[in-house]
Amino acid sequence: MNPVESATGEKVLEAEGESALRERLESICKGVRWDVVRMIGLAGSGHPGGSLSCVEILVCLYFYKMRHRPSEPHWPERDRFVLSKGHAAPTLYSVLARAGYFPRDELWRLRRLGSMLQGHPDMKRTPGVEISTGSLGQGLSAACGMALGLRIQNNPARVYALIGDGESQEGGIWEAAMLAGHHRLSNLVAFLDHNSLQIDGPCCEVVSLGDIPAKWRSFGWEVYEVDGHDVVEICRTLDLTDRASGPTMIVAHTVKGKGVSFMENAVDFHGKAPTPEEMEKALREIEES
Amino acid sequence: MIPDKGSRHTRDAYAEALLELGEKDHRIVVMDADLAKSTQTEKFKERFPDRFIDCGVAEQNLMATAAGLATTGKIVFASSFAMFATGRAYDQVRNTIAYSSLNVKICATHGGVTVGEDGSSHQALEDVALMRLIPGMRVVVPADYYEAREAVKTAAYVEGPFYIRLGRPKFPVLFDDDYRFQLGKAVLMRPGRDVTILACGIMVYNSLVAAEILSREGIEAEVYNVHTIKPLDEETILASAAKTGRVITCEDHSILGGLGGAVAELLSEKLPLPLQRVGIRDQFGVSGGVEELMEHFGLTPGHVAEVARSMMRGST
Numbered sequence: 001m002n003p004v005e006s007a008t009g010e011k012v013l014e015a016e017g018e019s020a021l022r023e024r025l026e027s028i029c030k031g032v033r034w035d036v037v038r039m040i041g042l043a044g045s046g047h048p049g050g051s052l053s054c055v056e057i058l059v060c061l062y063f064y065k066m067r068h069r070p071s072e073p074h075w076p077e078r079d080r081f082v083l084s085k086g087h088a089a090p091t092l093y094s095v096l097a098r099a100g101y102f103p104r105d106e107l108w109r110l111r112r113l114g115s116m117l118q119g120h121p122d123m124k125r126t127p128g129v130e131i132s133t134g135s136l137g138q139g140l141s142a143a144c145g146m147a148l149g150l151r152i153q154n155n156p157a158r159v160y161a162l163i164g165d166g167e168s169q170e171g172g173i174w175e176a177a178m179l180a181g182h183h184r185l186s187n188l189v190a191f192l193d194h195n196s197l198q199i200d201g202p203c204c205e206v207v208s209l210g211d212i213p214a215k216w217r218s219f220g221w222e223v224y225e226v227d228g229h230d231v232v233e234i235c236r237t238l239d240l241t242d243r244a245s246g247p248t249m250i251v252a253h254t255v256k257g258k259g260v261s262f263m264e265n266a267v268d269f270h271g272k273a274p275t276p277e278e279m280e281k282a283l284r285e286i287e288e289s
Numbered sequence: 290m291i292p293d294k295g296s297r298h299t300r301d302a303y304a305e306a307l308l309e310l311g312e313k314d315h316r317i318v319v320m321d322a323d324l325a326k327s328t329q330t331e332k333f334k335e336r337f338p339d340r341f342i343d344c345g346v347a348e349q350n351l352m353a354t355a356a357g358l359a360t361t362g363k364i365v366f367a368s369s370f371a372m373f374a375t376g377r378a379y380d381q382v383r384n385t386i387a388y389s390s391l392n393v394k395i396c397a398t399h400g401g402v403t404v405g406e407d408g409s410s411h412q413a414l415e416d417v418a419l420m421r422l423i424p425g426m427r428v429v430v431p432a433d434y435y436e437a438r439e440a441v442k443t444a445a446y447v448e449g450p451f452y453i454r455l456g457r458p459k460f461p462v463l464f465d466d467d468y469r470f471q472l473g474k475a476v477l478m479r480p481g482r483d484v485t486i487l488a489c490g491i492m493v494y495n496s497l498v499a500a501e502i503l504s505r506e507g508i509e510a511e512v513y514n515v516h517t518i519k520p521l522d523e524e525t526i527l528a529s530a531a532k533t534g535r536v537i538t539c540e541d542h543s544i545l546g547g548l549g550g551a552v553a554e555l556l557s558e559k560l561p562l563p564l565q566r567v568g569i570r571d572q573f574g575v576s577g578g579v580e581e582l583m584e585h586f587g588l589t590p591g592h593v594a595e596v597a598r599s600m601m602r603g604s605t
Contacts, residue, residue, distance in 0.1 A: 076362075080360075082357075122388075123360075123389050124389055124390070130360060131356065131360055131385065131389065132384070132385065132388050132389045133385075134384065135380050135384040135385070137349075138349075138353040138356075138380070138381055138384065138385045139353075141349070141352075141353030141354045141356075141381070141385075142353050142356050142360070142385060143357060144350075144357060145353070145354035145356060145357020145360070145361075146358070146360055146361055147357075148342060148354070148358055149318070149357065149358040149359075149360070149361030149362070149363050150361055152318065152340060152361075152363070153361065153362075155361070171349070172349045172350060172353065175344070175345075175347035175349060175350035176350055176353070176354070178345070178350075179344055179347070179350055179354065182345075183342075
């Protein structure tokens with residue numbers, strides 16, 4: 001089944017069946033993880049930890065939920081995705097390539113001079129990237145702007161965004177949270193990739209995020225909590241957001257570095273590329289999983 | 290004599306232009322950050338409430354949200370005071386708006402020491418410099434009501450980001466209702482042979498008054514209104530400088546990085562000549578009345594004339 005442009009949501013899940021859906025999406029996730037490790041390994045720099053933690057979220061969006069046309073990236077009715085935590089760019093690039101926005105060969109030129117794949121997402125260079133991000137705390141505001149713009153023109157498209165937990169320390173996140181709550185932006189759904197680690201250590205040791213669901217609820221958002229590596233749970237939750245009366249936050253509990261044993265929960269792999277040996281080891285591990 | 294056409298607020302011109310644009314183009318969306326009464330975007334809000342978004346006191350969010358709106362095909366005007374639009378939200382303007390050449394027109398009011406009594410925290414003296422540093426940003430500092438109105442209308446239909454700097458006080462009116470604004474083209478306000486005065490914003494009027502004073506002493510100053518700081522009208526500036534051999538820049542802004550900075554860069558590379566920059570001399574602002582502050586920071590016509598005299602004497 002080609003999910004792209006199909007009737008989304010429950011109909012797909014119903015037609016495909018839960019186990020077939022799980023099998024299909026998990027197989028894509030495995031491929032994306034392989035891509036991510038290889039891209040960063042070949043580039044010699046990048047952010048593997050936070051790229052691996054959000055694989056299922058992006059795969060569920062692009063291969064289950066979102067209405068989009070890889071052959072027509074500027075189709076006005078497309079659903080939008082904003083990667084506010086722009087350092088997870090490798091995951092976005094792999095997903096875009098696998099959806100058909102550009103050839104997968106491009107992936108191996110990540111971060112090289114002249115590549116369409118910059119270190120952080122660049123809407124002018126990469127088909128399918130909706131807005132350039134990288135400086136944290138700005139993508140959610142941009143997503144609010146998209147949701148407001150779509151609402152003004154009665155465009156039924158929906159806007160999805162992904163923020164990080166370290167990123168949630170940026171004040172701009174909460175400015176956006178307040179604006180979206182005030183305007184009851186029911187066409188906006190954000191995920192929090194809650195992997196609990198940031199560059200300087202565990203978030204709770206750097207600056208605690210407190211009661212995250214309560215914070216978002218108090219800003220007027222509907223809040224769900226999911227296992228961020230369970231594709232069926234993510235899809236079912238995404239379907240619930242179609243009927244939201246305001247903005248939705250899905251707090252996805254994830255594992256930083258997920259899928260590569262020596263990267264899981266390893267603070268160092270936030271912004272460190274694997275060595276060539278580590279890369280081979282990680283790729284084998286993913287292939288055998 | 291400079292004809293007396295009264296004085297008007299450049300921010301009223303902004304409001305008038307927005308109403309005209311909003312009437313004929315549904316893509317126009319206006320945003321503010323709790324200063325709609327001061328920036329005058331309130332008038333657009335009253336007429337087109339569905340296309341006005343107040344972000345509250347959150348300038349960072351204002352700019353990044355404006356960027357997102359622009360991706361949906363809107364022509365977005367985003368307003369606040371110059372201090373907060375450029376300083377508070379610099380990262381958002383640089384990385385989310387300008388890096389992707391998004392169609393956001395930042396129209397900031399209350400630029401310069403002429404903000405007056407509110408003092409240093411509200412007197413943006415570096416805003417033009419900050420915006421000028423960003424690749425692809427167009428920077429315009431209108432000299433009067435009509436120029437502000439036409440610059441705003443022009444910005445709406447030139448694709449990509451703009452920074453338009455408006456003032457708090459009324460500016461003397463220099464032009465008429467039929468004024469045509471040309472982006473990137475300096476306007477000759479008064480021909481002369483002895484010294485070139487390049488001015489923007491409220492300093493265009495002060496420079497014209499200075500030129501009158503000088504004329505009575507036999508010094509003929511050539512005065513240009515350099516409303517577009519970026520892209521700078523290099524050709525016109527170099528031609529006038531080559532003719533007079535002396536250049537003075539005048540702005541209600543730091544002498545670093547704004548019009549004076551831009552002209553210094555140009556002349557030192559292409560036509561090294563004596564240059565004096567009138568403006569705020571690497572200082573913070575201070576509370577006071579507008580006239581008092583102009584005197585305090587050396588922005589008066591008398592001061593501009595004195596700078597020209599000393600250049601003529603060759604003492605600077």
